[in-house]
Amino acid sequence: MRIAVIPGDGIGQEVVPAAIACIDAALARHDSRVDWVHHDWGSDLYQRTGGMMPADGIEVLSRHDAIFLGAVGMPGIPDTETLWGLLIPIRREFRQYVNLRPVRALAGVPxxxxxxxxxxxxxxxxxxxxxxxxxxxxxxxxxxxxxxxxxxxxxxxxxxxxxxxxxxxxxxxxxxxxxxxxxxxxxxxxxxxxxxxxxxxxxxxxxxxxxxxxxxxxxxxxxxxxxxxxxxxxxxxxxxxxxxxxxxxGSIGVAPSANLNPEREYPSLFEPVHGSAPDIAGRGIANPVGAIWSGAMMLEHLGHVEAADDLTAAFRRVTADGVRTADLGGTATTSEVSAAVVAQLTA
Known part of the structure; x- marks a missing residue:
């Protein structure tokens, strides 16, 4: 399966790689893998070209099985440009008429x-x-x-x-x-x-x-x-x-979402809810759980149900063990949380 990866802006560029490492580890437990196809679309591209994605962006994405997005939005660029230039066209062109957002308490997250x-x-x-x-x-x-x-x-x-x-x-x-x-x-x-x-x-x-x-x-x-x-x-x-x-x-940092085309006529898009959070971008403290959980939703949607269950169980054990980022009252970095989830999956 081919997954289009759009880290996007701000902390999206930090949590997406962290989540991908966890997703790969979950798939490897079941001798499976996916092909990640990276696209450097977002506000940096907008500043260079005036577009959040290339003119043929929708056509490019249509050749993938799913889309994994980090976040969009950057100070100095109106949200009407960033959101309507990337995320909303994807939702509408691919008939992603369901935005599914599970909200569940996690052990160790007050x-x-x-x-x-x-x-x-x-x-x-x-x-x-x-x-x-x-x-x-x-x-x-x-x-x-x-x-x-x-x-x-x-x-x-x-x-x-x-x-x-x-x-x-x-x-x-x-x-x-x-x-x-x-x-x-x-x-x-x-x-x-x-x-x-x-x-x-x-x-x-x-x-x-x-x-x-x-x-x-x-x-x-x-x-x-x-x-x-x-x-x-x-x-x-x-x-x-x-x-x-x-x-x-406990925090929107742990909140996942799926933009679904339930009929599967088009690829669906999976993203954490937290946004680009420019105030903490580049500091390595962003919570990757929302992106990891979104990845689990993507695996389930693609038919990798056992890998999705393993991934969900792994990040739930990690929060229960107290490995938490600052938004949850902890001191762990983005990479430390990701590494702890991978360790659970490879133990």
């Missing part, structure tokens, strides 16, 4: 909230439409009457397919599906979201659907994180909730 050590959530975020739409614009720039119009786009097709995926996740777990909404204040798109999600969930009676307003949901997630099982949310709500849930688990 939660900042009461009950956070019991969190075990799968967050299913709609990834191609919703609030992150290109429709809209700005007029009268710099004048008193300047205005910005952002159009949210919700389609029945888009809501149905992400709801079906979330229902399937809930059916395999505890059978509780929570839908994030704001239908009391957003009077068109959110009631539509509620209606379609309810229609899809009704076809699986063993899954119980609970629709909760986003502000109340955020509060309940902090006050009682253990009550939630699977959460399905629109693009914006899912983005915010997954970072919140990752922080409840």
């Amino acid at each position: 939660s900042p909230v009461a009950g956070g050590d019991g969190i075990d959530i799968v967050l299913v975020r709609e990834n191609n439409e919703g609030e992150y739409s290109e429709v809209g614009g700005r007029t009268y720039r710099g004048r008193a009457e300047e205005e910005a119009i952002q159009v949210n786009v919700f389609t029945r097709h888009g809501i149905e397919r992400v709801a079906r995926y979330a229902v399937a996740q809930a059916r395999r777990r505890r059978g509780l599906l929570t839908s994030a909404t704001k239908s009391n204040g957003i009077i068109h798109s959110m009631p539509f979201w509620d209606e379609v999600v309810a229609e899809v969930a009704a076809g699986t009676p063993e899954v119980r659907l609970e629709s909760i307003l986003i502000d109340a949901l955020a509060a309940r997630l902090v006050l009682d994180p253990g009550r939630f099982d699977v959460i399905v949310a629109s693009n914006l709500f899912g983005d915010i909730l997954s970072d919140l849930a990752g922080a409840i688990a």
Whole structure:
């Protein structure tokens, strides 16, 4: 299998090599391997050429089985250039309409909230439409009457397919599906979201659907994180909730994600949630667990289930043993955490 590697910016260039070493070790336990194909795309390329990836970047990536991304974003370059120049085109061109973000407490990683050590959530975020739409614009720039119009786009097709995926996740777990909404204040798109999600969930009676307003949901997630099982949310709500849930688990440094094309017509993309973190880039202290966990999700998606299980067990043992980076209250470096995971896999 061929995996496209895009370390990208900031700490992405540190955690990706650390994670690859762990992934290779997990595969080697089962006499397997993958071919890593490296692409130096990102903000450095943008500064040289004006593009975050080459003009044929999507075509190049289409020839791979999966994409392993570090992070994008650099001070001095607008996020609208970095994000919309690389990550979002990949998500949309490859129909990666599910952003899957598991959030699970890790032994040895303290939660900042009461009950956070019991969190075990799968967050299913709609990834191609919703609030992150290109429709809209700005007029009268710099004048008193300047205005910005952002159009949210919700389609029945888009809501149905992400709801079906979330229902399937809930059916395999505890059978509780929570839908994030704001239908009391957003009077068109959110009631539509509620209606379609309810229609899809009704076809699986063993899954119980609970629709909760986003502000109340955020509060309940902090006050009682253990009550939630699977959460399905629109693009914006899912983005915010997954970072919140990752922080409840101890740090967004351990949070993984998968941008999935469930039908496997196109390659899926796997990335840690933490972003480029320019404030700590180059210091060797970035937490690689989010990238390692994303790698485990990638292995499972590609059919290397036993290697994925071994990799997950290995990084969980490492955190339990107290090998933790500064964001988790430890003193270990990025390379020390990676080396400890490899040692678990080669013991």
